[in-house]
Amino acid sequence: MFRQARWDEKVIFDLGFAGRRGFAVPKIEAEVKNLVGNVEALIPQKMKRKTPPNLPELSEVEAVRHFIRLSQMNYCVDLGFYPLGSCTMKYNPKINEKLARLRTLSMIHPYQDESTVQGILEILYKLSKWLAEITGTYEISLQPAAGAHGEFLGALIMRAHHKLNNDHEKRTELIVPDSAHGTNPASGTMAGFKIIVVPSDESGCIDIEALKAAVSEHTAGLMLTNPNTLGIFERNIEDIAEIVHDVDGLLYYDGANLNPILGKVRPGDMGFDIVHINIHKTFGTPHGGGGPGAGPVGVCKELEKFLPVPRVVFDGKRYHLDYNKPHSIGKIRSFYGNTAVLLRAFAYILNLGVEGLEEIAEVSVLNANYVMKKLKEIEGFELPYADKRPRKHECVFSVKNLSKEKGIRALNVSKKILDYGMHSPTTYFPLIVEEALMIEPTESFEKEELDRFIEVIKNISKEAHENPDKVLEAPQNTAATRLDEVKASHPKTMILSWRMYKKKTKS
């Protein structure tokens, strides 16, 4: 039976005691002090901090205890099944963590002389070559900090491409399918495009006729993930690419779903011109409760000149940072990328090797199809779209009938799953599926863990039919029961900081 820790842990500002300290700042050397005197006197009166910040005052042991207690109220992939669709929550090998903590990485500065950072430059260079090979692209930029950042960069590259062709004022439209990840339209809009949504057909794939009707001389490009968010491979990809390329649009690959096709098929070969990769999904780096991740972008030869600066290059003897790229879109962040995340991916690829990566793809697809087959047999769980076709990395179920008949929505199912000590699937996405549960088991979980999940869904289905109130009460075994999310966002009750809390409770 699962019971998450439920500490009555106060907000940190309510802990500790005035004057208590958790860290001693090194003393200023006497000679330094003698020479410079009291530096505070140097700061102009009007620029001095008058009232100290209201930070907590805790001893080290109190601070550690607080955060460890909090950590115990947090589920993670090392605890068990985490089938968040499109999020690819897989195991993060421990060796990569060990390597990422080495001082030879953590204590180097991005502006060090190239001669003093040849090690990390070689790693970044090789990683970018490997990622180009995996995606079938010509050249990679490691700069983006996240998948959406990569998408934004990709959309900017489209823009730069059309601009160089003196075509950008006309090319204002970016096409995305209705099943796309939310980041696609968001990053496209940020890059100045108008978003044109094309529907999916009855098989869950992009509607070819609708796409034909949507493209025009105004089309800058199409953003697509393949396999799509239903886990279905867009088998008409050749036609799709042709339709977009025929109007001189560019094809963008959203790499969120790359895991199941590693070593099987490459976006570049399918006709995609720009590809992003979610390092924190496909290459097993930890999500850190939201980040940091990394979102490298690969492009075809023609678009190489637009990639951000600098690029790591190799002259046969030494590695350099090359800023001399006149057509580059510039920079989308400081420095070169989330290096500590990228290093983990480097180690991941080394460890698995070419065959290991392909095996990842195979096992992840096998797992998804196994879960799909078993869940289809459970009452109340329907598989919309193309139920005869195999899925790739994920499968999406609908509980709309359960919702109509028993009042048990996808939300309730997901909360009930938590009570069994598992994370729930992604819910209410893709938008084309009513009451959706989007399940991506990944390759990281063995059959026994998948069977436990299937058993859990069976139990929930049974309970939903026999005793729906019990399902509606979930979760009960987690650190908190159902939270009032409306209260958290309502202007009258919203508390986004301790300051707001104090202000609101006073009034």
Place this chain on the structure above:
Amino acid sequence: MREIGIKDIAELYSDVPSKFRLKKKLKLPNSISEQEVESYVEKLLSRNKTFQDMPIFLGAGCWPHYVPAAVEEIIHRTEFLTSYTPYQPEISQGILQALFEYQSMICEITAMDVANCSMYDWASALGEAVRMAVRLTHRQEALIPRIIHPERTDTLRTYTEPIGLHVKTVDYDKEAGQLNLEDLKSKISEKTAAVYIENPTYLGFIETQVEDIAQEAHHHGALFIVGVDPISLGVLKPPGEYETDIVIGEGQPLGNHMNYGGPLLGIFACKDDMQVIRQMPGRVIGMTTTLDEKRVGFCNALQTREQHIRRENATSIICSNEALCGVATAVYLTLLGPKGLEELGKTIMSKAQYAMQLLSKIDGAKVPLFKSVHFKEFTVNFNRTKKTVSHVHERLLQKGIHGGKDITKEFSELGETALYCVTEIHSKEEIDNLADTVKQIVEER
């Protein structure tokens, strides 16, 4: 396979057109064991020279500061490290509360009311802050100082090019380096969406005319955005006390290693104004209660601004962020507390002052260039030594010291100038040695 009725995994890929299916293996290395990976990667990384191998006096957007062991211990906890974005709050209270506490501490040190739970870095935070100002004012110009990190300017231009924003540069006072208020007045207008300054500035000194600048911005209906190095805020006046609308900055110094420049931690904070908060980028954690009101809890707030709900109308692209770096910062600020942050600020400033005084004694070296008070970074000008920055840099390297950043190309008007950084990690001996060695190099024939 038996359960799903297939004989070969290939059947699951039957819908992939055969012309696209890879016929041969990718050109990637073969698998090697964990032990071999470790020794290979360690060997590669050992070719890097670190702050432990040689004193390094680099800053400029990524700074060497001590990271207490307890910070590392907490962020290495697998419960934080290997968890996803807390979309299921009931089972993710730990990271949610830690991030709420991070947000709250950022508010305390900047004297703002609301902070998000991270941006990618300072540069992209600037891009998003200016775009937020454009959304709020419906105006098409932004004013930035001439003295700014060039990577931030580049990133800002990339972020704002698609909306056709005009970025104009405000000059500085030649003596003190402070923002030229006359130039600001001549460039600000009813078209200005935002006035942006940094404190301390890119070249390390404290901008003191903050109230005048804020007033000027607000007089013209523009937003006032301030970028900070937050480790200075134990001793420097927080932007929230000088009428700042949006505070951004780089949180890396607060408990995060440099890691060759990434991951970093973008700070983003604003005042308690619903109209402004609704336009904020990034994820924000809110305090709430359970539905039965028996327990305080935390969850994502204002998700209707975010891409997974609003899609093309989202206020930002951000999905994955730098959450774990934010947790590190929360632990760091907890350990230091108000007194620690103040003492650390004084220590850093004292050491930087000490270095400046020693270096300024070198014949021909001008340290710093501008007559303003500096925090932890400062300019060293070699014009009158007849030596170039790159020559001094090369000679220092040969002697086992890494000098400051060469900024001769970025600020050609300043001549042969480097930007040095000194923090609490630099010992008196290292600073003495730096000054002695630079003196020797300058005196070499």
